[in-house]
Amino acid sequence: MFYFDEINGKKVVKSSLLEGLNHFFTTRESIIKTKEPDFKAIVCENKKDICKFLNIDEKNLIYPSQTHTSNVDIAKIGINNYPDTDGLILTNKEQAVFLNFADCTPVIIYDSSNNIAAVSHAGWRGTAGKIAVKTVEKMMKEFGSNPKELKCAIGPAISLCCYNVGKDVYEKLMDTVKLQDGLFEIRKGEIFVDLKTINKRQLEEIGVKDIDVCPYCTVCNNDLFFSYRKENATTNRHSAVIKL
Numbered sequence: 741m742f743y744f745d746e747i748n749g750k751k752v753v754k755s756s757l758l759e760g761l762n763h764f765f766t767t768r769e770s771i772i773k774t775k776e777p778d779f780k781a782i783v784c785e786n787k788k789d790i791c792k793f794l795n796i797d798e799k800n801l802i803y804p805s806q807t808h809t810s811n812v813d814i815a816k817i818g819i820n821n822y823p824d825t826d827g828l829i830l831t832n833k834e835q836a837v838f839l840n841f842a843d844c845t846p847v848i849i850y851d852s853s854n855n856i857a858a859v860s861h862a863g864w865r866g867t868a869g870k871i872a873v874k875t876v877e878k879m880m881k882e883f884g885s886n887p888k889e890l891k892c893a894i895g896p897a898i899s900l901c902c903y904n905v906g907k908d909v910y911e912k913l914m915d916t917v918k919l920q921d922g923l924f925e926i927r928k929g930e931i932f933v934d935l936k937t938i939n940k941r942q943l944e945e946i947g948v949k950d951i952d953v954c955p956y957c958t959v960c961n962n963d964l965f966f967s968y969r970k971e972n973a974t975t976n977r978h979s980a981v982i983k984l
C-alpha cells in the first residue's frame with residue numbers, strides 16, 4: 741500500500757511493502773530534479789534536507805543519465821556518472837540512488853536477503869525493452885537474487901485513464917507479455933495502455949510475487965506529481981529514491 745510521509749515537512753510517497761528499505765517518491769514540494777531556473781533554489785534546499793535525512797554526503801546522492809534505454813548498471817562508490825543507464829542497482833550503504841520521472845513508470849526493486857536494491861525507469865520504450873525485468877535479471881546473475889523473494893514498488897506514473905498511444909507502441913508493449921488481459925482499453929477508437937500493470941505483469945511472468953502498484957496517475961494527480969504530457973514537456977521531475 742502506498743502512503744504519504746514527510747521529510748522536513750515536505751510530502752513524499754512510500755510503499756508499505758518496502759519496509760526495511762530507505763525509499764520514497766518525491767512530490768512537487770520535495771522536488772530534487774529540474775532544469776527550470778525557477779525551481780533551482782528549492783531543489784538545492786530539498787537535496788540538503790534529503791541528504792541530512794538519509795545521513796549521506798551530498799556527493800553520494802547520485803542518478804544515472806536516463807535515455808530510455810534498457811541498460812542496467814551497478815552503482816560504485818566514487819562514480820557519479822552513468823551514461824545511457826535506465827536501471828541502477830545499489831549494493832553499498834554510502835550512496836543513495838535516485839531516478840527521475842514525469843509520466844514514465846518508476847520501479848523500485850528490493851532484495852532484503854542480499855540487502856541490495858535498484859530503481860528502473862520504464863517509459864514506453866523502457867517497458868518495451870523490459871527494463872525492470874533486465875534489472876531483476878542482473879540482480880539474479882550478479883548477486884544471486886531470487887525473484888520470489890523480491891519486493892517491488894511501481895510508483896506514480898501516467899495511468900490507463902490518460903495514456904493513449906499509437907498502434908505501433910501498443911503492439912511493442914503487448915509483445916513483452918504472455919497474458920495481455922487488463923493491460924489496455926480501446927475508447928472511442930483510441931488505444932489506452934496501463935504501463936504500471938504491464939511492468940507488473942512482466943515481473944510476475946519471471947516469478948516476482950510481491951508487487952505494490954501506486955494508484956496515482958501523474959496527469960490526474962498533477963497537483964502532486966509532474967507530467968510531461970500535461971505540462972508541455974516540463975523538465976521538472978519527481979524522483980524515486982533508495983538508500984540501503
Ligand SMILES: [Zn+2]
Nearest residue numbers: 901902957960
Ligand atoms: Zn489519469
